[in-house]
Amino acid sequence: MTDLASASEVNETGVNITINGVRVVAPKGELVIDAAERNGVYIPRFCYHPRMEPVGMCRQCLVEVDTGRGPGLQPSCMLTVSDDMTVDTESETTKRAQEGMLEFLLVNHPLDCPVCDKGGECPLQDQTLAFGPGESRFVEEKRHYEKPIPISDLVYLDRERCILCDRCTRFAKDIAGDPLIHFMHRGNETQVLTFPDDPFNSYFSGNTVQICPVGALTARPYRFRARPWDLAEVESTCTTCSVGCRVAVQSSRNELLRYEGVDIESVNHGWLCDKGRFGFESVNSDQRLAGPYLRDVNNSDQLVGTNAALEAAATAIGAGRGGGGVGVIGGARLNNESAYAWSKLARTVIGTDNIDAQLADGLSAQMVLSLPRATIADATSADNVVVIGTDLKEELPVLFLRLKGAAQSGRIKLTELSLLVTGLSKHASASHRYVPGELAHAVGELLASNPQLASGSTVVVIGRPSAADFPDEVEAAVGVLTAGLPLATFLPALRRGNVMGALDMGLSPGVLPGRVSLDEGRDWFGSVWSSLPGEVGLDTAGMLEAAAAGRLDTLVLLGADPLADVPDRDLVERAFAGVGSIVAIDNFVTESVKRANVVLASTAFAEVGGTTTNLEGRVSRLGQMITPPGTARADWMIAAELAWRLGGDLELESLAQIWSEIEAVAPSHAGCTLEVVEAEGAIEGVVVPIPKSPDLAGAPSGPASIRWSAPALAEPPSVDGYSLRLVARRKLYDAATNTQMAPSLANLAEQAQLMVHPGELRRLGVESGTRVNVTSSRTTVVLSLVGDAAMPRGLAVMGLRQPGLAASELIDLRAAITELRIESR
Amino acid sequence: MRFFTSENQRLATEIIGRYPKARSATIPLLHLAQEQHGWISDDAMIEVGRLVDATPAEVKGTATFYEMFKFAPVGKYLINICGTMSCQLLGADHLMHHAETKLGVVAGGTTEDGLFTLEHAECQAACTEAPTLQVNYRHQYRVTTESFDQLVDDLAAGNLDGEIPPHGTLGRVRQAIPADKSVGAVPPTEVDGPPVWLAVEGAS
Numbered sequence A: 001m002t003d004l005a006s007a008s009e010v011n012e013t014g015v016n017i018t019i020n021g022v023r024v025v026a027p028k029g030e031l032v033i034d035a036a037e038r039n040g041v042y043i044p045r046f047c048y049h050p051r052m053e054p055v056g057m058c059r060q061c062l063v064e065v066d067t068g069r070g071p072g073l074q075p076s077c078m079l080t081v082s083d084d085m086t087v088d089t090e091s092e093t094t095k096r097a098q099e100g101m102l103e104f105l106l107v108n109h110p111l112d113c114p115v116c117d118k119g120g121e122c123p124l125q126d127q128t129l130a131f132g133p134g135e136s137r138f139v140e141e142k143r144h145y146e147k148p149i150p151i152s153d154l155v156y157l158d159r160e161r162c163i164l165c166d167r168c169t170r171f172a173k174d175i176a177g178d179p180l181i182h183f184m185h186r187g188n189e190t191q192v193l194t195f196p197d198d199p200f201n202s203y204f205s206g207n208t209v210q211i212c213p214v215g216a217l218t219a220r221p222y223r224f225r226a227r228p229w230d231l232a233e234v235e236s237t238c239t240t241c242s243v244g245c246r247v248a249v250q251s252s253r254n255e256l257l258r259y260e261g262v263d264i265e266s267v268n269h270g271w272l273c274d275k276g277r278f279g280f281e282s283v284n285s286d287q288r289l290a291g292p293y294l295r296d297v298n299n300s301d302q303l304v305g306t307n308a309a310l311e312a313a314a315t316a317i318g319a320g321r322g323g324g325g326v327g328v329i330g331g332a333r334l335n336n337e338s339a340y341a342w343s344k345l346a347r348t349v350i351g352t353d354n355i356d357a358q359l360a361d362g363l364s365a366q367m368v369l370s371l372p373r374a375t376i377a378d379a380t381s382a383d384n385v386v387v388i389g390t391d392l393k394e395e396l397p398v399l400f401l402r403l404k405g406a407a408q409s410g411r412i413k414l415t416e417l418s419l420l421v422t423g424l425s426k427h428a429s430a431s432h433r434y435v436p437g438e439l440a441h442a443v444g445e446l447l448a449s450n451p452q453l454a455s456g457s458t459v460v461v462i463g464r465p466s467a468a469d470f471p472d473e474v475e476a477a478v479g480v481l482t483a484g485l486p487l488a489t490f491l492p493a494l495r496r497g498n499v500m501g502a503l504d505m506g507l508s509p510g511v512l513p514g515r516v517s518l519d520e521g522r523d524w525f526g527s528v529w530s531s532l533p534g535e536v537g538l539d540t541a542g543m544l545e546a547a548a549a550g551r552l553d554t555l556v557l558l559g560a561d562p563l564a565d566v567p568d569r570d571l572v573e574r575a576f577a578g579v580g581s582i583v584a585i586d587n588f589v590t591e592s593v594k595r596a597n598v599v600l601a602s603t604a605f606a607e608v609g610g611t612t613t614n615l616e617g618r619v620s621r622l623g624q625m626i627t628p629p630g631t632a633r634a635d636w637m638i639a640a641e642l643a644w645r646l647g648g649d650l651e652l653e654s655l656a657q658i659w660s661e662i663e664a665v666a667p668s669h670a671g672c673t674l675e676v677v678e679a680e681g682a683i684e685g686v687v688v689p690i691p692k693s694p695d696l697a698g699a700p701s702g703p704a705s706i707r708w709s710a711p712a713l714a715e716p717p718s719v720d721g722y723s724l725r726l727v728a729r730r731k732l733y734d735a736a737t738n739t740q741m742a743p744s745l746a747n748l749a750e751q752a753q754l755m756v757h758p759g760e761l762r763r764l765g766v767e768s769g770t771r772v773n774v775t776s777s778r779t780t781v782v783l784s785l786v787g788d789a790a791m792p793r794g795l796a797v798m799g800l801r802q803p804g805l806a807a808s809e810l811i812d813l814r815a816a817i818t819e820l821r822i823e824s825r
Numbered sequence B: 001m002r003f004f005t006s007e008n009q010r011l012a013t014e015i016i017g018r019y020p021k022a023r024s025a026t027i028p029l030l031h032l033a034q035e036q037h038g039w040i041s042d043d044a045m046i047e048v049g050r051l052v053d054a055t056p057a058e059v060k061g062t063a064t065f066y067e068m069f070k071f072a073p074v075g076k077y078l079i080n081i082c083g084t085m086s087c088q089l090l091g092a093d094h095l096m097h098h099a100e101t102k103l104g105v106v107a108g109g110t111t112e113d114g115l116f117t118l119e120h121a122e123c124q125a126a127c128t129e130a131p132t133l134q135v136n137y138r139h140q141y142r143v144t145t146e147s148f149d150q151l152v153d154d155l156a157a158g159n160l161d162g163e164i165p166p167h168g169t170l171g172r173v174r175q176a177i178p179a180d181k182s183v184g185a186v187p188p189t190e191v192d193g194p195p196v197w198l199a200v201e202g203a204s
């Protein structure tokens, strides 16, 4: 069992102590407050938080402790257990101290509980009731401040309510690394504040609202929306990115109102990023697609019933099946069960292997599925961690927090190799830059100059550095890594929510459910599925090229928006023009959905249960909290209906039954039954594959796992002295539909701009902020050019998908790198 | 535009070099900023943060803890009249009232010519010399209404320029630290044997 004590340093040697007359054994190094709680004695506290260093700020946890020198009051959050210690949390002295502290804390507290969001779930209310004096002797005027002041776009601060516990400020500095809020002034004037005009713009600001023990910090998306006792709650897993943080999903009257982080040891330690935390707004959006429609030849939309839409979709898919082919793009939004249903639908009923959950912006599925996988716990306890490519702070925020924490504590030695300075750079022991197109060579040099990586345990976190570069580069680099570090394990930094579940379920050409290849799995799946496609199909890039060349009749967009996400807008345009028809299944009418002929509405997060899989391969439960809008349906139901109309039968009836089938047929999921996933205490989820117990070692378990071999090392592309190389990076807040449909997040996305080293500005003779013509092999666009000394020379950096202009306009996805020519207008 | 003058910028770099961690220079640099402008502006705190690798919020959090940092312009001469027990008994209230009349401002205010800021202060640790006041933290003892008027007139006339520098000027910042005593010279992690200062002091 994981208990709160594991956050602090505890070793296994026991210490005998007495708590309220009961002899107990506590691990050496455990804090008295934790030891008491573990033994059923709750000591009141405000400042202490098990995931942060104790500070002894509030003194609420004073208890009478005797270590042989007579009893005395000690803050139990600052005191570690020692042999023969006697703790009395109920003595008259303890009681008077705790009552006194509460009376002091309430001296300036406004007690405006009836209009306070925290009322009903407030530690100050609760502990005053349980441990407080009942009445106050303070009759003077209380301290007054302006109520409340925004300290960021998301968080409001009411200084009158603040009890100065230092939780928010400690979180901002120690956990998030964004010390933008701080105690200011002194004594009675002490208050939490930001610097003027420098708001608390942290990607993790929402956590401060959750851990504030009073109603001093409130989150704009939730303010005055509900009282805690009116909220219904279910536990779930955030699917905004592939970290898979554990969340409590709360709603009232069938509307999502709040997500709160749930503390699990293996993933998020209770933290969430703001994008995940406030993303519920997009589920509630009134722009949600509530039912199907068809677009006729005159481009006008016609609302139809579900049956008519399914019929039209089946007709379009059927035409493709009988003719030039069908391709399915997307699926990372789906839960595992729906991903499996679509995998089965494509392979058995439609008869195609053209299916890909990634949008030509990720990593090779074969590579990801064949590499030895690390867990987050491995990565935070390994001797060495090498982060290659991505800016985890922007892409997988809570993984960033975990690695940052491990690096700061000195547990791991972090080495980074990236195109640009990232959020992790300043926490790394060494942070190296490389030039686009030369990753594999840079990895080779890194290994040569860091022989210590080969000794001790090494975890490699690998992502796609820039959507403007050819993904082969990453594969070649991984080839160098696996050759040089044969014992290293890998954490693939793929960004989309359930992309790992989608790949595990076979939403990638040549890959079948359970991490087996189409060829190796042919016999096994041939016996459990009705039929299999003859040959390996096309990936997203291949499908789009086929469509552009008129060789694909039907494209199915499974929650995918290729126009926005595929890093080659020109190709997508040509594909959409060349394809016979498009069937889209989505939550919103995205740019790509607008081009579809048949549109079906599907469920979003919290509208369907099932399971999801994070980047570690951790399978965890999703919770259903609300009903979907209109006639939107779960994606697996849509798959089953389509199969039926196409003359097949997926034989899938419920989420539970689908999971049993997955467990039975997907080799990597053997043993991961619903009972195991749902077992009590399994909030941590279950990492697949589950290691086989020794007595089962000899049992047959389907085909061998996938094989992948690294491509040969390519020559680095030659340098053209006149051009800048484009880096298309991801920012946390961008123009993605789920962000833009959440009003609180939409405005946090920076407008598109091209960033270069100030030296490039001088060379071009333009001022920072000038609008310039930017030309690539694809097109010429107008962008504002901004100088930033953090940018390496020779590179031009832009967000892949910022509002205003997507980098995908400039990129040719078949080119190894993207070169830009910049001219003043 | 840099906040510090080029001379002060050089001094700032030197001050940072005295410490194993740049952050330790926060308060000396705030003093330097206050010396340059007489008070600490937001720009000053932003610049100090940049120099010591702290956020402006952290710098402000540290700075606002201390009474001697001022966050709005103060006069060239800051007059603090003590109002604690001994001075109180020996006429501090009367002195304050007189000072307010003489300067034409109430406690906390600054004269229109920008020369004087009048403040009430707590114990200045000179009870035997009550009533006391400080001008830019330089003590004046057994102050009477007459000696107060004389003091103000002398300050205004520039007669005391040699003794009382403008508000913000602090000797310590300028203190030169011999290279072998500067902590930054040898990062603490690399020190073996007794600290340098001990060796030096012990030798004398």
Ligand code: SF4
Pocket (backbone or CB within 6 Å): A161, A162, A163, A164, A165, A166, A167, A168, A169, A192, A208, A211, A212, A213, A214, A216, A217
């Ligand atoms: S705002 Fe809340 S978390 Fe922050 S110090 Fe005040 S009471 Fe503590």
Ligand code: SF4
Pocket (backbone or CB within 6 Å): A238, A239, A240, A241, A242, A243, A244, A245, A268, A271, A272, A273, A274, A275, A276, A277, A396, A397, A398, A399
């Ligand atoms: S890090 Fe990812 S999984 Fe965690 S809260 Fe943020 S978006 Fe959700």
Ligand code: FES
Pocket (backbone or CB within 6 Å): A044, A045, A046, A047, A048, A055, A056, A057, A058, A059, A060, A061, A062, A075, A076, A077, A078
């Ligand atoms: S909880 Fe121990 S001092 Fe605050």
